[in-house]
Amino acid sequence: MQVNKPENFNANVKKALAQTDLKMIIRRTTDKADSKRAEAVANFPEFENARTQGQKVKDHTIKYMDHYLAEFEKNALAQGTIVHWASTGEEASKIVLDICRQHKAKKVTRSKSMLGEEIGLTHAFDNSEMERIETDLAEHIIQLAGDPPSHIVWPAMHRSREDVIKLFRQFHKDPTYSEEIVDLVGSARRDLRTKFLTSDIGISGSNFLLADSGSSCTVTNEGNAELTITPPKVHIVTAGIEKLVPSMAHAVPLLRLLTRSATGAEITQYITFHNGPKRPNDADGPQECHIVLVDNGRTKMLADGMEEMLRCIRCGACMNHCVVYKHIGGHAYGSVYPGPMGSVLTPHLNSLEVANKQTHACTMNGRCEEVCPVNIPLPKLLRSLRAQSWEKKFEPLTNRFFVQAFSQVAKRPKLFQFASACGVIFMKVFSRKGWIRFMPMTSGWTRNRDLIAPSSQTFMQQYKKMKKAKSGGG
Amino acid sequence: MSDKISNKQISDLSRARIFKAIKAAAPTVTADISKIEAEALEILGMSESARPRLLSSDATEALMLRIEAGLVIGTTCEKIATLDALPASVKQFFNKHSLPHALKVQELAHLQSLNWDGITIDVDVKEDKTVGLCWAEYGVAETGSFVVHSSADMPILLNFLPLYLVAVIAKSKVLHYMDDYALIANEIAKKAETPRNMCLISGVSGTTDIEGVLVQGAHGPEILHIIIVEDR
Numbered sequence: 001m002q003v004n005k006p007e008n009f010n011a012n013v014k015k016a017l018a019q020t021d022l023k024m025i026i027r028r029t030t031d032k033a034d035s036k037r038a039e040a041v042a043n044f045p046e047f048e049n050a051r052t053q054g055q056k057v058k059d060h061t062i063k064y065m066d067h068y069l070a071e072f073e074k075n076a077l078a079q080g081t082i083v084h085w086a087s088t089g090e091e092a093s094k095i096v097l098d099i100c101r102q103h104k105a106k107k108v109t110r111s112k113s114m115l116g117e118e119i120g121l122t123h124a125f126d127n128s129e130m131e132r133i134e135t136d137l138a139e140h141i142i143q144l145a146g147d148p149p150s151h152i153v154w155p156a157m158h159r160s161r162e163d164v165i166k167l168f169r170q171f172h173k174d175p176t177y178s179e180e181i182v183d184l185v186g187s188a189r190r191d192l193r194t195k196f197l198t199s200d201i202g203i204s205g206s207n208f209l210l211a212d213s214g215s216s217c218t219v220t221n222e223g224n225a226e227l228t229i230t231p232p233k234v235h236i237v238t239a240g241i242e243k244l245v246p247s248m249a250h251a252v253p254l255l256r257l258l259t260r261s262a263t264g265a266e267i268t269q270y271i272t273f274h275n276g277p278k279r280p281n282d283a284d285g286p287q288e289c290h291i292v293l294v295d296n297g298r299t300k301m302l303a304d305g306m307e308e309m310l311r312c313i314r315c316g317a318c319m320n321h322c323v324v325y326k327h328i329g330g331h332a333y334g335s336v337y338p339g340p341m342g343s344v345l346t347p348h349l350n351s352l353e354v355a356n357k358q359t360h361a362c363t364m365n366g367r368c369e370e371v372c373p374v375n376i377p378l379p380k381l382l383r384s385l386r387a388q389s390w391e392k393k394f395e396p397l398t399n400r401f402f403v404q405a406f407s408q409v410a411k412r413p414k415l416f417q418f419a420s421a422c423g424v425i426f427m428k429v430f431s432r433k434g435w436i437r438f439m440p441m442t443s444g445w446t447r448n449r450d451l452i453a454p455s456s457q458t459f460m461q462q463y464k465k466m467k468k469a470k471s472g473g474g
Numbered sequence: 475m476s477d478k479i480s481n482k483q484i485s486d487l488s489r490a491r492i493f494k495a496i497k498a499a500a501p502t503v504t505a506d507i508s509k510i511e512a513e514a515l516e517i518l519g520m521s522e523s524a525r526p527r528l529l530s531s532d533a534t535e536a537l538m539l540r541i542e543a544g545l546v547i548g549t550t551c552e553k554i555a556t557l558d559a560l561p562a563s564v565k566q567f568f569n570k571h572s573l574p575h576a577l578k579v580q581e582l583a584h585l586q587s588l589n590w591d592g593i594t595i596d597v598d599v600k601e602d603k604t605v606g607l608c609w610a611e612y613g614v615a616e617t618g619s620f621v622v623h624s625s626a627d628m629p630i631l632l633n634f635l636p637l638y639l640v641a642v643i644a645k646s647k648v649l650h651y652m653d654d655y656a657l658i659a660n661e662i663a664k665k666a667e668t669p670r671n672m673c674l675i676s677g678v679s680g681t682t683d684i685e686g687v688l689v690q691g692a693h694g695p696e697i698l699h700i701i702i703v704e705d706r
Binding site: 028046056141223307 | 496619683
């Protein structure tokens with residue numbers, strides 16, 4: 001599959017909307033996540049308190065980021081972990097690949113981490129002499145398909161069972177000929193089992209970094225992180241510096257929020273804290289442990305007044321509840337991070353010039369902020385990015401012209417009312433039974449769906465009428 | 475040495491750059507450590523009103539009720555009075571799932587010395603479809619979890635490779651909340667005895683990655699049975 005670029009957002013969206021089954025495929029997952037989350041929140045009356053606490057944990061850590069980073073480094077070193085720092089994704093990938101090469105690695109297993117995708121690690125391995133094996137089932141599917149992830153929690157949600165059947169039959173050594181999902185999972189289990197046990201290096205991300213112990217924490221339902229990390233002789237963690245929390249006790253409220261918000265479950269099956277290499281007498285575990293702490297735009301977010309975004313714990317609730325995401329899916333964003341959180345992150349990881357169109361793909365309905373487990377004001381952040389984009393003149397000239405023309409009209413109430421009255425008449429010409437199937441200048445909307453016909457009177461006309469009726473009636 | 479910049483130099487440069495950028499950004503305040511610690515502690519004070527209520531005030535009962543209510547995926551549980559009753563419980567587990575009487579018992583003296591007559595206790599868990607039996611350090615009622623720590627006697631893979639897993643928890647080690655476990659972990663850390671891995675396991679290996687359908691036994695256990703020993 002061809003990888004979309006963020007700068008081609010409009011074309012990507014056009015392509016996504018033309019794919020008729022995409023909406024159904026997306027909603028199969030997001031609607032379930034949506035209702036299961038609602039159920040989990042309803043069963044947890046203290047949810048609002050937990051949210052406030054979670055936000056406080058993140059804000060506190062961000063406020064004292066340098067202190068906690070130094071603490072983390074000191075304690076990780078004391079555990080025997082080798083600590084690396086990377087300003088950019090490129091640097092981080094290079095560090096990881098060089099460690100693998102020092103150990104003459106041939107096979108590398110990796111448990112799902114969006115940071116790994118962000119820093120281009122998957123790509124870097126594919127261009128190397130080493131074999132990369134994704135062990136999360138969804139990442140395994142998209143690796144076989146050659147797709148980028150389309151969701152941060154369910155990266156393969158755009159692939160149907162039929163796709164998976166084809167892929168597994170093509171790539172698995174001992175594939176199943178059953179079409180049942182349970183047998184497909186069994187086929188992946190068989191295929192990955194020997195790969196887990198014969199890997200040279202295990203790479204993981206980290207959901208939390210504990211400053212007071214230098215631990216990294218992985219959270220999975222499949223248990224693939226532990227199977228990735230334990231057998232090989234070397235474990236490499238890649239983590240963004242915003243993953244820090246002061247201690248395990250501070251990670252606990254975030255764990256309560258994370259799973260409920262992501263899948264609607266109360267907790268994930270596996271939460272593991274990794275504390276360096278194996279101890280001298282340990283029965284198993286890696287002999288060497290590295291952690292690569294990655295900035296890649298995060299300190300810039302701090303400097304740009306976007307520190308609220310650094311609270312993000314990557315649950316995906318914002319995209320599951322986003323009307324835009326549900327129509328266009330993850331690939332259209334052209335970034336590892338789609339949906340509302342992605343539209344805020346991508347301009348910082350890439351550049352606003354390249355990823356400004358995503359910030360406009362928002363109806364400002366506020367659902368993302370409502371469901372965010374750490375109260376990130378996503379609409380506010382998107383609005384501020386829009387403002388920056390406007391100031392820096394990143395908008396196309398035609399857009400600038402229309403917006404400026406609109407602002408001129410809107411500043412003159414008489415003219416505005418006249419124009420909207422004309423608009424109502426104009427739209428009426430094209431409406432049939434309350435719907436508009438075609439109208440000049442609205443093809444972007446009507447290509448894929450009808451436009452609802454306006455009321456026969458403008459807002460101001462209705463308002464005046466209502467006011468008059470009220471004063472008459474009173 | 476090549477004239478190219480080494481990874482150590484890249485890392486050192488990046489480290490300096492990251493700290494400088496954080497210092498330059500407005501939100502960072504160079505406060506004294508006791509102030510930071512006090513603020514961090516204050517946030518933890520909120521936990522009591524920010525966590526779910528348990529199904530019982532008794533931790534063991536709460537843990538069992540949670541599992542019996544089907545809230546812990548793929549998991550069943552039972553209580554036995556003494557550890558001597560463990561082999562009989564394991565036999566029942568074999569019979570329930572029509573399994574051959576063979577498993578891997580964790581190499582701990584108090585487990586190995588039980589009367590395992592009629593049961594093979596040293597199967598190779600690298601083979602798929604095996605049964606593992608492990609001794610958990612703790613239980614957590616809030617999440618229906620058992621906790622294992624890596625050690626000379628505890629291979630972490632014992633909890634991940636078998637298709638069927640039996641976890642034994644001492645009743646006295648069942649905690650109410652994850653916060654209680656975090657406190658214990660903190661105590662262990664103070665003694666500089668933190669194990670390489672601390673795993674909170676709440677149910678079996680599962681996935682919803684294909685069309686959102688839940689399948690158990692993705693990579694690890696498909697069935698988990700928790701046995702609580704009352705006199706321990």
